[in-house]
Amino acid sequence: xxxxxxxxxxxxxxxxxxxxxxxxxxxxxxxxxxxxxxxxxxxxxxxxxxxxxxxxxxxxxxxxxxxxxxxxxxxxxxxxxxxxxxxxxxxxxxxxxxxxxxxxxxxxxxxxxxxxxxxxxxxxxxxxxxxxxxxxxxxxxxxxxxxxxxxxxxxxxxxxxxxxxxxxxxxxxxxxxxxxxxxxxxxxxxxxxxxxxxxxxxxxxxxxxxxxxxxxxxxxxxxxxxxxxxxxxxxxx
Amino acid sequence: xxxxxxxxxxxxxxxxxxxxxxxxxxxxxxxxxxxxxxxxxxxxxxxxxxxxxxxxxxxxxxxxxxxxxxxxxxxxxxxxxxxxxxxxxxxxxxxxxxxxxxxxxxxxxxxxxxxxxxxxxxxxxxxxxxxxxxxxxxxxxxxxxxxxxxxxxxxxxxxxxxxxxxxxxxxxxxxxxxxxxxxxxxxxxxxxxxxxxxxxxxxxxxxxxxxxxxxxxxxxxxxxxxxxxxxxxxxxxxxxxxxxxxxxxxxxxxxxxxxxxxxxxxxxxxxxxxxxxxxxxxxxxxxxxxxxxxxxxxxxxxxxxxxxxxxxxxxxxxxxxxxxxxxxxxxxxxxxxxxxxxxxxxxxxxxxxxxxxxxxxxxxxxxxxxxxxxxxxxxxxxxxxxxxxxxxxxxxxxxxxxxxxxxxxxxxxxxxxxxxxx
Amino acid sequence: xxxxxxxxxxxxxxxxxxxxxxxxxxxxxxxxxxxxxxxxxxxxxxxxxxxxxxxxxxxxxxxxxxxxxxxxxxxxxxxxxxxxxxxxxxxxxxxxxxxxxxxxxxxxxxxxxxxxxxxxxxxxxxxxxxxxxxxxxxxxxxxxxxxxxxxxxxxxxxxxxxxxxxxxxxxxxxxxxxxxxxxxxxxxxxxxxxxxxxxxxxxxxxxxxxxxxxxxxxxxxxxxxxxxxxxx
Ligand code: SF4
Numbered sequence: 098x099x100x101x102x103x104x105x106x107x108x109x110x111x112x113x114x115x116x117x118x119x120x121x122x123x124x125x126x127x128x129x130x131x132x133x134x135x136x137x138x139x140x141x142x143x144x145x146x147x148x149x150x151x152x153x154x155x156x157x158x159x160x161x162x163x164x165x166x167x168x169x170x171x172x173x174x175x176x177x178x179x180x181x182x183x184x185x186x187x188x189x190x191x192x193x194x195x196x197x198x199x200x201x202x203x204x205x206x207x208x209x210x211x212x213x214x215x216x217x218x219x220x221x222x223x224x225x226x227x228x229x230x231x232x233x234x235x236x237x238x239x240x241x242x243x244x245x246x247x248x249x250x251x252x253x254x255x256x257x258x259x260x261x262x263x264x265x266x267x268x269x270x271x272x273x274x275x276x277x278x279x280x281x282x283x284x285x286x287x288x289x290x291x292x293x294x295x296x297x298x299x300x301x302x303x304x305x306x307x308x309x310x311x312x313x314x315x316x317x318x319x320x321x322x323x324x325x326x327x328x329x330x331x332x333x334x
Numbered sequence: 335x336x337x338x339x340x341x342x343x344x345x346x347x348x349x350x351x352x353x354x355x356x357x358x359x360x361x362x363x364x365x366x367x368x369x370x371x372x373x374x375x376x377x378x379x380x381x382x383x384x385x386x387x388x389x390x391x392x393x394x395x396x397x398x399x400x401x402x403x404x405x406x407x408x409x410x411x412x413x414x415x416x417x418x419x420x421x422x423x424x425x426x427x428x429x430x431x432x433x434x435x436x437x438x439x440x441x442x443x444x445x446x447x448x449x450x451x452x453x454x455x456x457x458x459x460x461x462x463x464x465x466x467x468x469x470x471x472x473x474x475x476x477x478x479x480x481x482x483x484x485x486x487x488x489x490x491x492x493x494x495x496x497x498x499x500x501x502x503x504x505x506x507x508x509x510x511x512x513x514x515x516x517x518x519x520x521x522x523x524x525x526x527x528x529x530x531x532x533x534x535x536x537x538x539x540x541x542x543x544x545x546x547x548x549x550x551x552x553x554x555x556x557x558x559x560x561x562x563x564x565x566x567x568x569x570x571x572x573x574x575x576x577x578x579x580x581x582x583x584x585x586x587x588x589x590x591x592x593x594x595x596x597x598x599x600x601x602x603x604x605x606x607x608x609x610x611x612x613x614x615x616x617x618x619x620x621x622x623x624x625x626x627x628x629x630x631x632x633x634x635x636x637x638x639x640x641x642x643x644x645x646x647x648x649x650x651x652x653x654x655x656x657x658x659x660x661x662x663x664x665x666x667x668x669x670x671x672x673x674x675x676x677x678x679x680x681x682x683x684x685x686x687x688x689x690x691x692x693x694x695x696x697x698x699x700x701x702x703x704x705x706x707x708x709x710x711x712x713x714x715x716x717x718x719x720x721x722x723x724x725x726x727x728x729x730x731x732x733x734x735x736x737x738x739x740x741x742x743x744x745x746x747x748x749x750x751x752x753x754x755x756x
Numbered sequence: 757x758x759x760x761x762x763x764x765x766x767x768x769x770x771x772x773x774x775x776x777x778x779x780x781x782x783x784x785x786x787x788x789x790x791x792x793x794x795x796x797x798x799x800x801x802x803x804x805x806x807x808x809x810x811x812x813x814x815x816x817x818x819x820x821x822x823x824x825x826x827x828x829x830x831x832x833x834x835x836x837x838x839x840x841x842x843x844x845x846x847x848x849x850x851x852x853x854x855x856x857x858x859x860x861x862x863x864x865x866x867x868x869x870x871x872x873x874x875x876x877x878x879x880x881x882x883x884x885x886x887x888x889x890x891x892x893x894x895x896x897x898x899x900x901x902x903x904x905x906x907x908x909x910x911x912x913x914x915x916x917x918x919x920x921x922x923x924x925x926x927x928x929x930x931x932x933x934x935x936x937x938x939x940x941x942x943x944x945x946x947x948x949x950x951x952x953x954x955x956x957x958x959x960x961x962x963x964x965x966x967x968x969x970x971x972x973x974x975x976x977x978x979x980x981x982x983x984x985x986x987x988x
Contacts, residue, residue, distance in 0.1 A: 157387050163514070166504070169498075169501075170498050202379065227424055234411070234416050236410045236411060253514055288428065
């Protein structure tokens with residue numbers, strides 16, 4: 098196992114190859130760049146991390162049932178080192194947000210994400226969590242990526258257990274590519290951003306605009322008059 | 335969370351120098367008097383034992399629950415508002431996302447209600463197929479309830495057994511509708527398709543296999559001392575109260591009230607099937623468990639009879655105003671294609687009026703209330719949510735029990751948050 | 757079905773009209789509405805309060821009742837032995853839009869008599885008040901709260917009338933009204949901001965805070981307890 102091959106093997110799957118930035122090599126301990134020691138350590142740490150992920154199941158609706166099915170006998174998530182569903186956010190690595198997230202639940206989701214300790218990843222399972230799905234209505238968050246950063250989106254309504262397992266394997270793949278010298282950059286978190294939306298208002302407007310079929314959903318149901326009526330009892334502030 | 339600071343009265347004895355000793359006589363309250371102290375704890379909304387995103391705020395006296403205040407709405411997805419913007423047929427996909435534990439019951443209930451409003455009589459085959467779908471999903475839903483409740487009580491094995499059987503129903507769902515949970519199987523005036531070939535054999539195989547597993551779970555739980563100790567006498571409610579609080583379904587029957595929509599307001603010839611409605615007598619968690627176990631057995635009986643009488647013939651009504659033309663025709667025949675296009679874009683108009691149609695869902699009386707003003711979309715689509723009403727009783731049931739009993743009571747009500755919050 | 761033999765193209769040409777079958781049969785003359793024993797009894801007992809009765813969807817009886825008399829009429833229906841509607845199945849409301857009055861709908865079912873009845877009260881928009889029936893049926897508790905939340909109808913005498921599905925400080929109005937837009941009144945960014953900027957104290961209702969902030973607690977500790985308690 099040569100040094101070169103190892104370094105490439107580790108960096109091959111990375112989002113950004115570790116050597117692409119840095120470039121300056123400062124001996125065995127690295128002056129910020131990868132060295133023999135750090136890549137070996139990376140390999141061991143990442144191997145350990147990716148094979149003992151503890152998911153935090155944030156299951157709300159139908160997708161949660163599929164998540165339960167993946168943890169049960171037939172699909173058996175435990176094969177991937179994830180048998181310990183961690184119901185406490187402080188002991189969890191991966192947040193699996195499975196199901197619809199209404200605005201009333203948004204602060205809860207954000208708080209759970211803030212309570213998880215680094216390193217942490219987020220999986221958005223299902224159409225509703227990723228984009229609001231068919232629920233383009235007044236009470237629904239249009240994609241949890243407006244609230245927390247998301248690493249993997251799993252499409253489907255609901256995604257099959259295989260899809261969830263595949264999504265979690267993509268997280269494992271992502272971990273494989275992480276290197277120590279980029280740790281600070283990858284794990285940077287602004288403590289003052291806790292509890293605030295992840296996206297800026299412009300970003301939210303861009304992400305949540307109605308598209309496809311839902312743009313046609315503006316007409317009301319009936320044949321009756323559709324003018325607005327003034328209602329004295331309305332509690333608008 | 336009210337905590338009390340305990341004050342030690344330490345008197346300084348000047349003669350003793352630096353040696354501090356408490357003065358003789360009674361030390362002022364070392365054990366604070368906790369009788370009047372109540373503590374507030376918050377369970378949920380993200381908690382594994384609340385079966386969804388339910389939040390319970392409990393006021394405790396020691397470990398005894400004095401008061402529970404449930405907070406719901408953490409999964410309010412505005413189904414009813416969305417329904418007002420959709421054609422009748424387009425609402426069907428919404429219904430199975432409402433109760434994802436028994437999707438086909440919701441599909442069928444909605445289609446039946448619309449058919450009642452429009453005055454459509456579905457074909458004989460369709461009726462039996464819908465009965466099969468509904469009874470299959472009653473088992474499907476009760477199995478999930480059984481598994482998760484067993485976990486709450488401390489038994490993990492029934493969960494795995496139950497999910498193994500559920501996986502078989504998943505496969506039947508998938509073979510018929512193409513989806514595991516979000517089935518969307520009904521259409522106004524029929525089903526999306528006829529049963530695929532060999533599907534009934536799959537169901538028969540399931541029916542042969544399933545009672546064995548059920549018996550195994552039965553052996554694990556019914557006479558289990560821990561299970562009995564945790565559930566008997568917990569969360570009991572009298573028959574009178576149960577009716578007054580609006581209980582329906584297995585919860586009501588566990589209290590001894592023989593009200594079952596299938597028997598009392600029969601639809602789809604349920605009166606001609608030979609089955610019994612189990613009734614409990616104490617109205618506690620154990621009776622609710624027994625009633626549901628027996629209901630699964632009765633569902634197996636109904637399914638066997640339904641398979642036997644499944645008639646041949648068309649599954650959709652032959653009315654060009656309602657049923658879509660055959661897909662093959664649409665591809666080769668101009669008229670059929672235009673017809674298809676018209677039906678999809680304009681929808682099916684319903685006569686003005688309103689209609690309430692109840693069916694026996696897995697959680698209780700599931701009613702669909704539809705109001706139409708003559709257009710192809712409803713003015714109001716209201717779902718009478720059985721578990722919403724069932725859950726509203728929890729403050730009464732849990733009063734005076736321990737916190738751990740509260741979890742069992744909550745589990746025994748068999749709630750599904752998707753339908754409570756809608 | 758005479759249409760069946762015709763060319764489907766012709767039918768389609770006619771557009772989305774009702775077929776003959778879809779037309780609602782006119783209610784049979786001779787007071788079919790009164791065929792229901794409870795309707796007849798109500799007419800006799802409360803001649804002023806019963807506004808009209810109708811039969812919908814073939815066999816479902818509906819009685820329109822004066823909203824000021826809802827408690828008396830429903831109380832009679834529940835307690836009288838000949839009717840005995842002991843199960844209040846549902847309480848809901850209907851908004852037709854266009855300035856029409858809101859309807860409060862009670863679905864009743866009598867377990868001993870196996871009989872159903874629907875009672876409706878029409879509320880003009882300027883006066884969305886009605887008396888609560890929680891005193892008669894406990895099941896009305898949450899159902900009325902839901903109607904209050906989604907339609908803004910006030911139930912007088914309800915023990916605990918606050919929002920149930922929407923957050924307590926929801927400021928956009930009552931979502932199931934016809935004049936409420938599907939996606940809410942605020943922009944998505946504003947909705948997100950509002951959702952996330954909630955004070956932890958908003959999670960609790962005054963009753964709970966009373967327990968949480970018991971007076972025996974030192975003043976300095978009290979705010980902390982409230983925040984701690986809000987963690988899930
Ligand atoms: S994506 Fe589909 S299955 Fe998942 S929560 Fe949303 S509606 Fe349910």
